[in-house]
Amino acid sequence: MTSEQLYKEISNISALRENRLRYANMVLNDMTLFPKLIDILFMVDDKVSCRAAWVFEFVCTKYIYAIIPYLDHFTTHLKSIHLDSAVRPVAKVCELIATTYYSKTPNTLQKALSPSHRELIVEACFDWMISDQKVAPKAYSMQTLFLLGKDNGWIHDELALILEQDFQKQSAGFKARAKRILHKIKKNKK
Structure with a gap:
């Protein structure tokens, strides 16, 4: 899945827990999506970054070690998060x-x-x-x-x-x- 495809998928997520969990599991099952998720997370002026943050939280809750690399x-970019x-x-x-x-x-x-x-x-x-x-x-x-x-x-x-x-x-x-x-x-x- 490309970054653009992941962006499009995430932009359709609702705040429902099962949706966030489904996308988190998708990332956990294909960790090549994790850096793409982080890139979307740090598009800090884009509302989709909030949806990426929801998925990011669920991924890290299940497997915090994913963040190590x-x-x-x-x-470095943490302070830029503002929404x-x-x-x-x-x-x-x-x-x-x-x-x-x-x-x-x-x-x-x-x-x-x-x-x-x-x-x-x-x-x-x-x-x-x-x-x-x-x-x-x-x-x-x-x-x-x-x-x-x-x-x-x-x-x-x-x-x-x-x-x-x-x-x-x-x-x-x-x-x-x-x-x-x-x-x-x-x-x-x-």
Whole structure:
């Protein structure tokens, strides 16, 4: 399947979970489509990029290691994602990367995720935390920042500051996640 054909297929996806799952399975069954999917994902001003992000999230949820050969490209272009429907799934993938990286079970992502990759993810997550994003990307970002902050104390300090400043202005969902993260940060400092 060419990039143009994949673009056309993805442009017809509805938000229904079974549609996203069907296309994710199509990519998982033919991993030559994955770089094409990433290219569509980073057509950031095109609404189809949001649909690509939905499929990308499902692929990475099922097989996070698919992203390893594309970490440079993904992390370098991460900050360019700006459409709401694309930010949420991409923030979720950042959380999946951080969770896998800090897994107690040794894995290939731990070797592949460089300090510069982590730095670019941290930068994007902080941007999502301080910009006018919905709750879900902020929740994924705060978890990602908490995990990546285990090696860099300044990340926890900045995250705690943002969470405390935004606490009263945010939704109940944000407050619940923020409380949990703030508790973990305080516990981690002991």
